[in-house]
Amino acid sequence: MYLNDHDLAQGDALNRLEAGLYRGQIGRRAFIKAALAAGVSLAATHALADAGEMAAISQLYNRQNLKGSYDYIVVGAGSGGAVVAGRLAAAGAEVLLLEAGGSDQVDAVLKPGMWPSNIRSERDWGFTADPSSDVNGRALILPMGRAVGGGSSVNATVWARGHKGDFDHWADESGDPAWSYENVLKIYRRIENWRGAEDAVRRGKNGRLWIEPAQDPAAIAPAMLAAANSVGIPTFDDMNGAMMEGDGGAAIANLRIKNGQRRNIPADYLYGELSKPNITLLTGAEVMGLGFEGTTARAVKFRKDGQNHTVSAKRIVLSAGALNTPKLLMLSGIGDPDELARHGIKTLVKSMGVGRNFQDHVLVAGCIWEYKDALPPRNNLAEATFFWKSDASLDRPDLQPFQIEVPYASEVTSTKFPVVPGAWTIAPGLVKPKSRGRVTLRSANPLDLVQVDGGFLRHPDDMKALLVGIELCREIGNSAPMRAYVKREIMPGNLGKAEMTSFIRDAAGTYFHESCTCKMGTDEMSVVDASLNVRGIEGLTIADASVMPQVSTGNTMAPTVIIGERAADILLGVT
Structure with missing residues (x-):
């Protein structure tokens, strides 16, 4: 059953009001008046007002009265950090959560169709990879969330859990079966509130995380599933069920949208804890480095409102993301000694893998068709997807x-092809890249962004896979089930191999899934062990996508939540 317009409007209004109250942006009286006007019952309104007012008061007091020491300091309020901080606080620990960015209570975060406007805004760190001949001399942008919620606030809110083989690979790499698919599936079932097709074996219904298939999708989305099926790709009711235990398939995307509003990860892990005195969320707090006693991490140094602070903790958790987490390690003397010496940084612990093994999914922009009769995009603008193999082996x-559901072209291809507004795209995506890049420091200045050699398309097998992928997308887009939506193919058309290869280099971008730069494992290039402890250091945990040994198959928000859950379980001694 789909929500009607009144239900959506009421849910959207209540979500905004509640968030504003929790953040101290509206007062109790204004909240009660507006909530009652939106149709919320008197009893529910007062209960919500009590909780939200306590959260706002508690956070204001805590921010103005920072302590010198906490049980835990968590750096970064994204998909990993919000999970860890929320769960630690729920268990009674004193937690300081530091977020460099600002509020997530803006339309660009809350409204499903507005998420692309976050890119290159104040909610994006603004990273760019080095120019590379493998992408025809282009410098690809690398958006990463700089706001409460991190990537879960600025990206497309797709819940893609990853393939069974991903987690079994992580278990093999780490030497710990706790990372296996069998165990990770238990966590997914525990945390999910799945609103789609029943699957008692694979999906949870009573967890905290609202997940639904895209509601009332544009007609072109199910048409693409039929088109995929017409070329031999099976369709499924659920992109995260049996489909991702085998060869793949096509499905309507799982989204984190509730009552017509995007839900980032803090909405379900963090905000409910903010009324408690034992957690402080400090926004606009940019971490400058870590403090050590010998090889034990003792403190975090950060800047807030122009003032420098040093706060100690029994344990520090880095959840700053796959570019900033290795940066903080290197600034603190953990990394390749030769690389550190170039910037006058004394080596504390030699860790050759810091910043190496960089991976991101490649997204090609794109295969585009002009509509016969344009349809308005719905939900997150991207409702249908498929997973498939470029090589059956x-x-x-x-x-x-x-x-x-809109035209998606690169800065190069948009000038070479006559792209029109009334158009739609199938964007070929490579989610098992063999290419590897590296993150290094530009200087010892903590305010400088890192340098990123993305390595995109460097391995020849990646181009081979995308050549298969782009022809598969063209076959689907030009198939009989799509004819009602196609006036003409805009790009790339039927190109020869050399021309298509050049097109891919011109069109290649990323999925914004930066990962793997502090990988988990047992070899000398592994930065953390199976318990996510930084090797050679006491008191320091990493809980973000940087610890992935290999990037997951699909959008990375859900596996990053799993990393946060595993980190919390380990820190709390949960088995």
């Missing part, structure tokens, strides 16, 4: 194209 899918 692979153990799991390496391709994940998304249908995007």
